[in-house]
Amino acid sequence: MTADIQPVYPLTKAQADEIALLHEADTSELESRLKNLSETCQSSCATGFSKCATHQNEMRKLYLNAYTAASPGRWTSYRPAEYTQDLKRMFDAQASIEKINGRVRKEKMQHIKDSQCTFGPSDHPTTKKTKMRAAELRGTAMPQSDIDSYIIEEEQKLLSTLTPEQQEVQAEYDKSQSEAQKYSYLRTCVCTPKPTDTPRDLELRLKWTKLFDNKVPYNEILPVMEKDIADAKSNVQILENRLADLRNAQAANNKAKAAKEESKRKQARDAIRRCCSEGCGNVCELSGPNADLGCERCFAMKEDGALQNYSWFCSPECAKANAGSHNARFHST
Ligand SMILES: [Zn+2]
Ligand SMILES: [Zn+2]
Ligand SMILES: [Zn+2]
Incomplete structure (x- = not known):
């Protein structure tokens, strides 16, 4: 394992298996x-034994060693450093072994929750759903063993729906034993361009690649990625809103223009x-000496509202x- 890569959740199957094996060995070692x-x-x-100060002290030393020793590959290596410091403080303060065991149990439960419910970067949507449901179930009275079987069942169901290629990728990930392997797998998932990538996506992948190059812990890269993706989405949203505004303005403008043209016509x-x-x-002229030549009687009737239109003549x-025939047609009564 590369020392500068922090172990992070979620665990691969191989890591979970290794942890379980080591835990079993450690437990039986301590018991014996x-x-x-x-x-x-x-x-x-x-x-x-229970009243022998010498051997009770020896016993505390055994527990102290087992619980706080550096432990690559063990579940405790996934926990924050505060956990071990906390335990050391409890031993120093002469807390009872029952109390200390309670603290260990609590942390172990949190470890199980983190390993079962933390999203991975390439999690299938169904896997995410299962993890959320598992987190909910942890808040109920359901025994851990039932939650475990629920997760295994859902994993099996999902696996049967995957394409052979997807199953291969999943198997490859499951096999990653070291954090270095997992890190390089995650790097591949995150940094390999996809055919659907926009120029912005490619820029982001370059940015993330630099983080991986600098060996930034994955759990620090993940929030950066999530923020970048959300920002890119909101940028797209802002752009779309702006385009929609522009389109609306354009449509309003066109409508106004059309109305103006219609009124001109x-x-x-x-x-x-x-x-x-x-x-x-x-066509009668609107200006010049021949403008406004019309029938005076029609004008008067129009002003009175008895006629729709004026009657115009094009020339004296x-x-x-035509005055005669006009009068005969319109003003004979
Ligand atoms: Zn003794
Ligand atoms: Zn007239
Ligand atoms: Zn005429």
Whole structure:
């Protein structure tokens, strides 16, 4: 194991197996030493083991060693340094072995929770769901063994749905025994570009690769990655919102423009005055000497509201030639 790589959760299967083996060996070693000690005491001291100060002290030393010795590959190596310091303090303060054992049990439970419920970087969504459910179950009265079988069952179910390639990747990860192997596996997962990567994704992968190059512990890289991904997402969201605003503004602008053009067209339509002489239909001028040539009687009727439109003539000639027939048509009564 590379010393500068901190052990982190979640555990690979190989790591979990190694921890279990070492734990079993450590426990039986401690038990047999304790047994020897009490036998030695019984055969050589008169007070009885529980009241023999000398051998009770020996016993505390055995526990102290077993609980606080440096322990690569053991579950305690995954725990924060404060845990061991805490235990040393309890031994120094002459806390009872029962109390100390209680503290160890509590930490071990936390270790089991962390190993069963911590998300891995390449966890399948189903695995994440199972881990969340397992964390919930820990808050209930369900025995640990039932939670263990629940997790194993879900893992089996998931495995059967994976493609052969996915199963191979999973098996490769499961086999990683050392933190160095796991670290390089995680590095591959995180830093290998994917065909769907955007330029921003590629930038981020480069950034993360540097963290791995600098041997930053994975549990410190993970929050950085999560933040980068969330930021990238929110950037996309901001960009999308801005685009939507632009599109809305553009649409409003287009609508206003269309309305303006329509009103211009209407004005233009209104502005075209056709000569009312039968068979003429010329456009009347709006300015100049021939502008505003119209039938005065129609004007008066229009002002009174009796007519829809004015009647215009295109020229004095047209007006003179057609006034008679116009009057006959519209003003004969
Ligand atoms: Zn003794
Ligand atoms: Zn008229
Ligand atoms: Zn005319």
